[in-house]
Structures are given as C-alpha cells and as structure tokens.
Amino acid sequence: MAEPIVNIRHLNSWYGKGxxxxxxxxxxxxxxxxxxxxxxxxxxxxxxxxxxxxVLGMVTDYQGxxxxxxxxxxxxxxxxxxxxxxxxxxxxxxEEALRASGVGDRGERRARALDMLTQVGLTGExxxxxxxxxxxxxxxxVSIAAALIQGSKLIVLDEPVSAxxxxxxxxxxxxxxxxxxxxxxxxxxxxHDLAVVYQLCDRVCVLYHGQVVEEGGLDTVYDHxxxxxxxxLLAASLALD
Amino acid sequence: xxxxxxxxxxxGLILTALSVGYSALGLFWTPYSSTAMVGxxxxxxxxxxHPFGCDHMGRDVFSRTLEGASATLTIALxxxxxxxxxxxxxxxxCGYYGGAADAVVMRICDAIAAFPSVLLGLVIxxxxxxxxYNVILxxxxxxxxxxxxLVRGEFLKYRDRDFVRAxxxxxxxxxxxxxxxxxxxxxxxLLSGLTIGFNNAVLAEASMSYLGxxxxxxxxxxxxxxxxxxxxxxxxxxxxxxxxLVTVLLILGAGMxxxxxxxxxxxD
Ligand SMILES: Nc1ncnc2c1ncn2[C@@H]1O[C@H](COP(=O)(O)OP(=O)(O)OP(=O)(O)O)[C@@H](O)[C@H]1O
Ligand SMILES: [Mg+2]
Numbered sequence: 001m002a003e004p005i006v007n008i009r010h011l012n013s014w015y016g017k018g019x020x021x022x023x024x025x026x027x028x029x030x031x032x033x034x035x036x037x038x039x040x041x042x043x044x045x046x047x048x049x050x051x052x053x054x055v056l057g058m059v060t061d062y063q064g065x066x067x068x069x070x071x072x073x074x075x076x077x078x079x080x081x082x083x084x085x086x087x088x089x090x091x092x093x094x095e096e097a098l099r100a101s102g103v104g105d106r107g108e109r110r111a112r113a114l115d116m117l118t119q120v121g122l123t124g125e126x127x128x129x130x131x132x133x134x135x136x137x138x139x140x141x142v143s144i145a146a147a148l149i150q151g152s153k154l155i156v157l158d159e160p161v162s163a164x165x166x167x168x169x170x171x172x173x174x175x176x177x178x179x180x181x182x183x184x185x186x187x188x189x190x191x192h193d194l195a196v197v198y199q200l201c202d203r204v205c206v207l208y209h210g211q212v213v214e215e216g217g218l219d220t221v222y223d224h225x226x227x228x229x230x231x232x233l234l235a236a237s238l239a240l241d
Numbered sequence: 242x243x244x245x246x247x248x249x250x251x252x253g254l255i256l257t258a259l260s261v262g263y264s265a266l267g268l269f270w271t272p273y274s275s276t277a278m279v280g281x282x283x284x285x286x287x288x289x290x291h292p293f294g295c296d297h298m299g300r301d302v303f304s305r306t307l308e309g310a311s312a313t314l315t316i317a318l319x320x321x322x323x324x325x326x327x328x329x330x331x332x333x334x335c336g337y338y339g340g341a342a343d344a345v346v347m348r349i350c351d352a353i354a355a356f357p358s359v360l361l362g363l364v365i366x367x368x369x370x371x372x373x374y375n376v377i378l379x380x381x382x383x384x385x386x387x388x389x390x391l392v393r394g395e396f397l398k399y400r401d402r403d404f405v406r407a408x409x410x411x412x413x414x415x416x417x418x419x420x421x422x423x424x425x426x427x428x429x430x431l432l433s434g435l436t437i438g439f440n441n442a443v444l445a446e447a448s449m450s451y452l453g454x455x456x457x458x459x460x461x462x463x464x465x466x467x468x469x470x471x472x473x474x475x476x477x478x479x480x481x482x483x484x485x486l487v488t489v490l491l492i493l494g495a496g497m498x499x500x501x502x503x504x505x506x507x508x509d
Binding site: 093101 | 402403408409410411412413414417
C-alpha cells in the first residue's frame with residue numbers, strides 16, 4: 001500500500017504554558033491516504049481545529065508521531081470574511097502566493113491567477129476586487145483558489161461551508177468535489193455537520209473531548225455507530241432533515 | 242448607497258493645503274527680510290504695506306510668520322518622520338513577535354512616555370546644545386514611544402487573523418507579512434495617529450521655543466515668535482495673534498484631515 005499523505009499516531013497536544021497548560025488532543029491516531037477525503041466531526045471545543053493546526057505545523061506543543069508527506073499543505077478557513085486580506089485585491093493575494101512559491105515572472109503570475117479564478121467558478125471580473133466587494137460564497141471560492149494555487153495536494157478545510165446558506169453549501173461542496181478529481185487532492189474535512197460530511201467524505205473520524213471515539217467508512221459509522229456520542233450526533237442531524 | 246459627505250476630510254484638506262502652502266511659500270519668498278529692522282515701523286499696526294503689522298523691533302510680522310511657519314512645518318514633519326519610521330519598525334516587530342523582547346521594549350517606551358516630554362527635550366538639548374537639527378532629533382526620539390505603541394497595538398490585532406495565518410502557510414516571508422500584508426490594513430489608524438503626532442510636534446516645537454530651548458536665537462519659528470510677543474500682548478496683540486492663528490490653522494487642518502481619513506478609510 002502507498003504511503004499515507006497524513007499519518008498520525010498517538011498524538012497528544014496542549015495549549016498554554018505552565019499551570020495554564022491544558023491538554024486538547026488525547027492519543028489521536030488517524031491516517032489519510034492520497035486522494036482520500038477524511039471527515040473530522042465533533043462538537044464545538046472537541047479539538048477539530050487543533051488537529052488541523054497540528055497537521056499544518058501551527059501547533060508546536062505536541063507529542064507523538066505526526067507525519068505529513070505533502071509539501072506545503074494549505075488551509076481553507078471557516079470564516080470567509082477573516083481569511084482574505086481586506087486591504088488587498090483578489091488578484092494580489094493569488095499572485096502573492098505564487099510569488100512566495102518562487103514564480104518570478106509577473107505575466108505568468110497574472111495568467112495563473114486568472115486561470116485559477118476560472119477553475120473555482122469565478123471570472124476575471126473578480127480579479128481586481130477586494131474581499132469587501134465579494135459575496136460570502138465568492139469569498140470562499142477565492143479562499144479555495146488561494147489554497148490550491150501553489151499546487152498543494154493536501155488541503156485542510158475547517159468548516160468551509162458552515163458560514164454559508166444551504167444552496168451555497170451545495171455549490172461549494174460540488175466545487176470541492178470537482179477540484180479534488182481535477183487536481184488529485186486529499187482533503188481533511190472538518191465539520192460539525194454529519195450531513196455535509198456525508199456528501200463529500202470517504203471516511204469519517206469522530207472526535208469527542210480530544211479523543212477519537214469512532215473512525216471508519218461512511219456507511220459503517222452512519223449505519224452502525226458504536227459510540228454514544230456518534231449516535232447523538234446522528235440523531236441530531238437526522239432531526240434537522 | 243447614499244454616501245455621507247465627509248466634511249472633516251474636505252475641510253481638513255483645504256485647511257492643510259492652505260497652511261502647508263503658506264509654510265512652503267515661506268521657504269522661498271517673504272515680502273521683506275524677516276530680520277530687517279526698521280525703526281520707524283516699530284509697533285506698526287496691520288496695514289497694506291504690512292498686513293500683519295510690525296513687531297517691537299520694526300520687523301514685518303507677515304514675513305516672520307511665513308518663515309516661522311516653514312520652520313515649524315519642517316521641524317514637525319522631520320520629527321514625525323523620525324518618530325514614525327522608528328516607531329513603525331519597533332512597534333511592528335514587538336506586536337507581531339511579542340515575547341520577552343516585546344515586554345522589555347514596551348517597558349522602556351512607558352518609561353520614556355512617563356516623563357514630561359518638554360523636560361526630556363530639555364535634557365537632550367542640554368546634551369546636544371540648541372538649534373533646529375537638535376530640536377528635530379530630540380523631539381523625534383521623544384515621539385518614538387507613542388508611535389511604537391500605536392503600531393504595536395495594530396500589529397498585535399492582526400497577527401493571529403486568518404489571512405495572516407494563510408500567508409504564513411503559503412511561505413510568505415515575515416518581512417512581507419509585516420509590511421505588505423498587515424501594514425496596509427493599519428493605515429486608517431496609523432494615518433490619523435500621524436496627524437495627531439504632527440499636531441503634537443507643532444505644539445512641542447512651539448512650547449520648547451516658547452521656553453527658550455527650541456530653535457536657536459537666529460532662527461524664527463511660530464513658537465519662538467509667540468514667546469517673544471507675549472510681553473507685548475496688551476500693547477501690541479497682533480504680535481501674538483498672527484503667529485498663533487497660523488499655528489491653529491496648521492493644527493486644525495491636520496486634526497480634521499486625520500479624522501476625515503479615519504472616517505474615509507474605515508468605511509470599506
Ligand atoms: N489558542 C488557544 N489557546 C488556548 N486554548 C485554546 C486555543 N485554541 C483553542 N483552545 C481550546 O482548545 C479546545 C479545542 O479547541 P478547537 O478550536 O480545536 O475546537 P473545535 O473542535 O475546532 O471547536 P469549534 O467547532 O467551535 O471550532 C477548546 O477547549 C478551546 O477552548
Ligand atoms: Mg474549530
């Protein structure tokens with residue numbers, strides 16, 4: 001079997017220092033194979049974002065094995081208002097990502113930025129806009145474009161559709177599925193919404209108080225949940241439908 | 242969308258243009274020599290020949306306010322350039338990186354800011370001697386802490402924003418993150434801070450010259466003129482009035498411009 005793109009074994013992680021140091025992740029183990037999408041679900045405060053930050057190297061206080069076999073993994077943040085620089089234009093920060101990865105030629109940066117915009121369903125019209133001049137859905141498309149433009153294969157998505165209404169959610173999820181196929185991406189997809197996870201993911205991993213309480217294929221987990229918390233989650237999401 | 246007219250900005254811009262134009266004129270041209278003394282013109286009232294009158298030594302007050310304003314403006318601008326540049330670098334690094342170095346630097350800034358600035362200026366000038374360039378240096382150094390604190394607050398506010406995190410993930414260099422990614426977001430606050438700083442610099446120069454520790458005896462400045470004129474306040478009030486008016490014009494213009502900038506840039 002090919003080497004997984006993410007391999008986490010017995011990961012513990014903490015926030016704070018000294019007396020304030022609090023453990024957030026406890027003995028978390030999971031893998032993500034290349035091309036696969038793993039859903040991470042759990043209630044607020046269960047450590048989903050912390051896990052994402054560990055994968056991205058943004059949390060340094062951890063113990064255990066943390067292997068990420070993909071250069072420069074990127075993140076799509078939950079809040080499309082905060083993840084784009086309000087003082088800059090869409091074109092500027094797409095090109096900034098290319099500049100950071102060493103694309104020296106201005107014309108090439110511009111061409112690739114414009115191309116990436118069309119890949120996420122936007123047009124050249126959005127190139128010169130600031131985030132303040134885009135709708136929530138458009139902003140999230142721009143965030144996705146920014147995450148992909150450096151050619152990263154591993155994308156961590158932290159509640160990328162939670163801030164959007166249902167029709168927009170469906171569009172963005174479809175876009176993510178299309179891009180995954182086009183660029184052979186692997187997603188670590190964080191959500192508290194089992195219905196959303198069901199639409200996009202291959203496997204799901206349930207976090208509860210910083211621990212993995214359940215992990216497996218969608219059907220296994222959805223049809224035969226073993227842990228009480230998973231059952232509650234399922235009941236809650238069914239109640240909404 | 243209906244856009245409210247930004248009167249602060251418009252008025253501030255007009256007043257600033259007027260007072261800066263006035264001061265700039267003084268760099269190149271004055272109707273009379275600012276130091277020429279004409280005995281017959283002592284205490285001359287404002288007239289066509291001397292629109293602002295003449296002082297106790299028979300010097301043309303209009304010429305002197307022109308030259309004084311240009312001196313005050315240059316000093317104030319030089320002071321905020323020094324204070325702002327140094328404050329920007331210090332504040333950006335402290336705010337973004339935080340940690341022990343930040344704590345130490347901010348403690349030092351607090352200590353400097355805790356002293357009355359005129360007193361500190363006095364100490365520095367006692368070491369360097371009087372004169373325009375020493376005033377600039379002394380005030381410039383004194384202005385660093387307040388700018389540093391302002392800038393630090395802004396960078397602290399932005400360092401953990403998602404868009405800054407995203408830039409870090411993309412491998413953007415720290416220097417670019419500081420000055421290309423964060424800095425443009427801070428302009429509304431920094432620009433209005435700059436206009437406040439400018440006003441404080443005008444006032445500081447004036448008060449130091451007023452106390453006789455500002456520009457040297459040969460130089461004119463608005464503060465120095467006001468200081469010299471105070472003894473004649475009851476007999477020849479125009480000697481105080483006109484330099485004071487020009488000072489107020491400078492300060493009012495910058496103040497309103499700052500408010501206007503904040504309103505304007507804060508909108509989108
Ligand atoms: N920077 C931080 N410093 C200290 N504690 C933190 C920090 N970030 C998160 N925590 C704490 O760690 C725990 C896990 O937080 P995390 O953000 O990973 O939760 P989450 O599962 O992503 O929740 P949500 O669904 O609300 O986003 C929470 O108790 C939170 O209060
Ligand atoms: Mg979270």
